[in-house]
Amino acid sequence: MIALLxxxxxxxxxxxxxxxxxxxxxxxxxxxxxxxxxxxxxxWAGAEFVAFAQALVYVGAVSMVVLFAVLLTRQGATxxxxxxxxxxxxxxxxxxxxxxAGVLVGAIMGSPLQGHIASPTPAVSVKQLGLLLMGSYAxxxxxxxxxxxxxxxxxxxxxAEEKG
Amino acid sequence: xISPLQLFLIVSSLLFCVGLIGALARSxxxxxxxxxxxxxxxxxxxxxxxxxxxxxxxxxxxxxFVLFSIAVAAAEAAVGLALIIAVHRHRRxxxxxEANSLKG
Numbered sequence: 001m002i003a004l005l006x007x008x009x010x011x012x013x014x015x016x017x018x019x020x021x022x023x024x025x026x027x028x029x030x031x032x033x034x035x036x037x038x039x040x041x042x043x044w045a046g047a048e049f050v051a052f053a054q055a056l057v058y059v060g061a062v063s064m065v066v067l068f069a070v071l072l073t074r075q076g077a078t079x080x081x082x083x084x085x086x087x088x089x090x091x092x093x094x095x096x097x098x099x100x101a102g103v104l105v106g107a108i109m110g111s112p113l114q115g116h117i118a119s120p121t122p123a124v125s126v127k128q129l130g131l132l133l134m135g136s137y138a139x140x141x142x143x144x145x146x147x148x149x150x151x152x153x154x155x156x157x158x159x160a161e162e163k164g
Numbered sequence: 165x166i167s168p169l170q171l172f173l174i175v176s177s178l179l180f181c182v183g184l185i186g187a188l189a190r191s192x193x194x195x196x197x198x199x200x201x202x203x204x205x206x207x208x209x210x211x212x213x214x215x216x217x218x219x220x221x222x223x224x225x226x227x228x229f230v231l232f233s234i235a236v237a238a239a240e241a242a243v244g245l246a247l248i249i250a251v252h253r254h255r256r257x258x259x260x261x262e263a264n265s266l267k268g
Binding site: 005018019031034038041042057065068069073093094098108113128133147 | 216
C-alpha cells in the first residue's frame with residue numbers, strides 16, 4: 001500500500017510539473033517519468049505484460065517522437081521557454097478541471113466499491129495472453145495492425161516535405 | 165477506510181484532470197497533445213483497476229483493452245506530431261491560436 005501511494009505521488013507530481021513547466025524539453029522528460037510511474041503501477045497491479053508494453057511504447061517510442069517534434073519545431077535555440085499566454089484561460093482551465101475532479105472523486109467515494117478483494121494477484125501468464133490474442137481477439141489484432149500501418153503511412157505523408 | 169480500488173480510481177481521476185488542465189490551459193500544441201495522452205493513460209489505469217479488482221480477473225479482458233488502447237495511442241501520437249510538424253512548416257509557429265484558417 002505504501003509503495004502504491006509513493007508511485008501515485010510520483011505519477012501525479014511528474015505529470016503536474018510537466019504540464020506547468022515552461023521548458024518544453026523539461027515537460028517531455030518529466031512526462032517520461034510519469035509514464036514510467038504508470039508502468040510501475042501496472043507492475044504493482046500484476047499486469048506485467050501491459051507494464052512492459054507501456055514501457056516500450058511510451059517510455060521508449062512516444063517519448064522519442066515527442067522529443068523529435070519539440071526539437072523540430074523549436075524557434076531558435078534562445079527562445080526555449082514557452083510563456084503562459086492568457087491568465088483567463090488558465091483560470092478557466094483550473095476551474096473546469098477542479099470541477100471535474102470534484103465530481104469524479106465524489107462519485108468514487110460515494111460508490112460502494114469494495115471490489116472482490118479475494119484473489120491476491122490474478123496471474124495471467126503471457127502464454128494465456130498470446131492464446132487470447134491469436135484466438136478470440138485475432139480480428140482486433142489484425143485491425144490494429146492495419147490501423148498502425150495506415151496511421152504511420154499517413155503520418156509520413158503529412159509530415160513529408162512537399163517537393164515542387 | 166479507502167479500498168485499493170478507490171485509490172486506483174482517484175489516482176486516475178486526478179491524472180485525467182492534470183491532463184485536462186494541460187489540454188485547456190496551454191497554447192503550445194505539443195503540450196496539448198501530451199495532455200490528451202495523459203488523459204488516455206488515465207483511462208488505461210481504470211481498465212487495469214477494474215481488471216484487478218473485478219469479479220473475473222482470469223478472463224484478462226481489461227489487459228486486452230489496455231494493449232489495444234496503447235496501440236491506438238501510439239498511432240494517435242504519431243499522426244498528431246506529424247500534424248504539428250506540418251502546421252509548424254506552414255505557419256512557423258506551434259501556437260494553437262494562430263492555426264485558425266478554418267474559423268468561420
